[in-house]
Amino acid sequence: MSKLFRAVIMGPPGSGKGTISERIAHSFGLKHLSSGDFVRENIAAKTEAGVLAKTYIKKGLLVPDHVMTRLLLPRLEEMTKYSWLLDGFPRTLAQAEALNSACDLDVAINLNIPLETLKERLQHRWIHPPSGRVYNMCFNPPHVQGKDDITGEPLIQQEDDRPEALVARLRHYKDVAKPVIDFYKAKGILYTFSDTETDRIWPNISTLLSTKISTIQSDARCASTH
Ligand SMILES: Nc1ncnc2c1ncn2[C@@H]1O[C@H](COP(=O)(O)OP(=O)(O)OP(=O)(O)O)[C@@H](O)[C@H]1O
């Protein structure tokens, strides 16, 4: 049985986490776990964590660490038999330490994208809230403008994707992300990718994961033959 592969992907709003996570899940057969999707599911199900989370999201704030960790860690326990990529968690050092006590990670992917690029992308980002599917009028437009490709339901633009909201979000992101980046750098598993185009970053991420995943599988084969 080959060893499982676990990774997280981090980056500021609009950096391409969701876009790249879908490509990784498709190319490497990893489960794409999105903290945003888990939050939306809990809000829709009106769970205690969901009701609490909604009050923070409405103010454009991050959900408090203890709520987010309580919401997320049980979902990871359902995934003990799968290789996965976690998108959108951890976002703080407390979350990274909570995750570290629950499982070992093989890779932490960090997207370093210029502010102007983020602003440009988010101005054209449209989402289908029930599914979390993401579109961009310049990069991956829907077949029918304003409509989700799968359900035909209306797409919306997120309030806090507006340029004036973005600067504050990015400043907050930088403050809370740096300790997480340093945490994974100290563990020797941080890989940072800087560019303005996902299509240029993707081959480098794909090469890294191909190398890492085949190394893990060959180590597991060696271990099983000894
Ligand atoms: N790890 C987390 N810690 C705290 N809050 C979170 C976390 N993940 C998601 N959330 C909350 O859920 C909301 C929705 O998450 P989601 O990742 O879909 O949106 P987002 O943060 O706007 O993502 P993006 O980086 O694509 O802009 C976030 O705005 C945040 O309030």
Ligand SMILES: Nc1nc2c(ncn2[C@H]2C[C@H](O)[C@@H](COP(=O)(O)OP(=O)(O)O)O2)c(=O)[nH]1
């Ligand atoms: N123009 C352009 N747009 C891109 C590129 N990569 C992703 N996008 C789009 C998709 C989204 O509408 C938006 C942000 O991407 P995302 O995957 O939602 O980012 P994230 O917020 O999950 O980190 O930008 C890209 O390389 N070029």
